[in-house]
Amino acid sequence: MSRSASLRVSLGFIALAMVCLAFGDFEISTHDPWQELGRIFLGLIAPDFAAVDFLGEAILRTLAFAFVGVGLGAAGGFLLALLFRHLWVRTFCAVVRAIHELFWALIFLQFFGLHPLTGVLAIAIPYAGIFAKVYAEILDESDPQPAHTLPRGTDHVSGLVYTRLAQAWPHVVSYTAYRLECGLRSSAVLGFVGMPTLGFYLESAFAQGAYGSVGALLILFYLLIGTLRWWVRPRLLPLYLIAAPFLLGTGLPIVWSNVSRFFTQDIVPAPLRNGEGLEGLIPWLGNLLVNQALPGIWNTLLLTQIALVLTGILAMALFPLISHHFTGRHGTGRLKGMLGHIVLVVMRSTPELLLAFILLQLWGPSMLPAVAALALHNGGIIAHLVGQRSNQITLRQDAPRGIDRYAYEVAPRVYGPFLALLFYRWEIIMRETAILGILGITTLGFYVDSAIQEIRFDRAMVLILITALLNIGVDILARRLRNYLRLRHSINRQSC
Secondary structure: OOHHHHHHHHHHHHHHHHHHHOOOOOOOOOOOHHHHHHHHHHHHHOOOOOOHHHHHHHHHHHHHHHHHHHHHHHHHHHHHHOOOOOHHHHHHHHHHHHOOHHHHHHHHHHHHOOOHHHHHHHHHHHHHHHHHHHHHHHHHOOOOHHHHHOOOOOOHHHHHHHHHHHHHHHHHHHHHHHHHHHHHHHHHHHHHHOOOOHHHHHHHHHHHOOHHHHHHHHHHHHHHHHOHHHHOOOOOHHHHHHHHHHHOOOOOOOOHHHHHHHHHHHOOOHHHHOOOHHHHHHHHHHHHHHHHHHHHHHHHHHHHHHHHHHHHHHHHHHHHHHOHHHHOOOOHHHHHHHHHHHHHHHHHHOOHHHHHHHHHHHHOOOHHHHHHHHHHHHHHHHHHHHHHHHOOOOOOOOOOOHHHHHHHHHHHHHHHHHHHHHHHHHHHHHHHHHHHHHHOOOOHHHHHHHHHHOOOHHHHHHHHHHHHHHHHHHHHHHHHHHHHOOOOOHHHHHOO
C-alpha cells in the first residue's frame, strides 16, 4: 500500500479524535494541582525506604503473582496453541484475552474473596489467551521442511518437538520473558481491587499523603522492571517458579458453596431468576443497555480514540530519545541515549491504572487523567520499539541532520512499523480505557464496578461481555486496517 494510503488513514484518525475532543470532559477541578505535584516530586527525590517490611512484602507479592500467573498462562497458552487451528479454540482465546485482568479479579473476588487464587487466575486466564495466539503464530511461521525428513511412524509429539518447536523455541522464550514485564504491571494493579501487591500499598500511601513511601515504591518498581533482563535468567527461572507459590501469602478458606451459588444464581439475570421469563428479560436488558451500556460504550470509544491518536503523536515525538541517529553512539550521545532509555522505561513501566490514579489526585475527576495516562504509557512502549527499529536503519554518509534527518530520512522508514504497532495497541488501549472506570471515570468499567458494589452480578456479567465483544470488534477492525495497509505484523509481538 502506498504512503498516501497510510497518510489518509492517519489523517482520518486525527480528524476523528478532534471531533471526539468536542464531546469530552477535560476540566481540571483541583484547586492547586501544582502544589500536589510538587509533593509527589519531593517524594520521588527523597523516598522513604524506612518502611522496609511493607516495601519488601509489596515487591515479593507483586513478583509472586506475576511469576505464577504468567507461568500458568504460558503453560495453558502453549497447550491451546497446539489446537489453535480449531475455530472454537480461537474464539475461546479471543474472549478470555478481551477481558481485562482486573475484570477477572473482580469476578473471582465474589466467590474466592481475597485469596491468592483470585490474583493468580486473574492474570493466568487472559494471558493464556494471549500466549495461545502468539505461540500459534510463532509455530506456524517455522519452516515445515524439517518435518518432511522424519522417519515414517514418528509420533506427533516427537515430530513437533524436534521440528517446529526446535525452530520456534528462541522466539517462544524471548516473547515469554518479555511478557513477564507485562505480568509485573498486571500484578501491581491487582492491588487496586484489594490484592496485597504494589498497587494496594501505593493507594494506601496516597490516601495517607505519605509521598515518601509512594516515591520508594515507585522507584523500587522501576528498578525491578529496568533490571529485568539481568536477574531473569533462563537458569534461574525454575527456581523463581518453584519459590513463587510460597510467597503468595494466604487467604480465608474458599467456601465452595459461594462458587456454586455464583454460577447458578448470582449471574443469572434477575427476571429469569424470579420466574418472569423472556417477558421480563427483554425490558431488563433494554434498561441496562440504555442507562448503562450505551453511555459506557460511548465514553469508552471516545476516550480510546483520543488516547490512540495522542499515543501516536507521543511515540513519533519521543522515539529519537533512544535512536542513535539523533543521540549519537559515543560520548555525550551515549549518555543522551541512556537518559532517553530511562525516560521511556519509566513511561512504559508505570501501569495506566496507576498513572490515571496519580493524575486524578492532581487534576480531579475528568477524562483528562485517563487520556494522559493511556497516552504516556502506550506512547512510551511504542516509542521504545520504534526507536529500536530505527537503529536498524543505515543512513548514507551525506544524510542531513536535525529536523531534516527526522522528517526525510528516519520517520518515513519507521512509519509503517509504527502504524502496525499503533493499530495492534488499539485493542489494548480499549481494554485499559474500560477498566479505568473503577477509578470513577464513566467508561464501561465504571458501570461494571457499580453493579458489583450493588451486588448485581447479573448486570456486571452482561456489561463485561459487552466490553469483551467491543474489544474483539476493535481487534478485527485493526487487523483489517493492517492488512489493507500491508503493514508488517512481526514487530507486534514485542508489545503487551
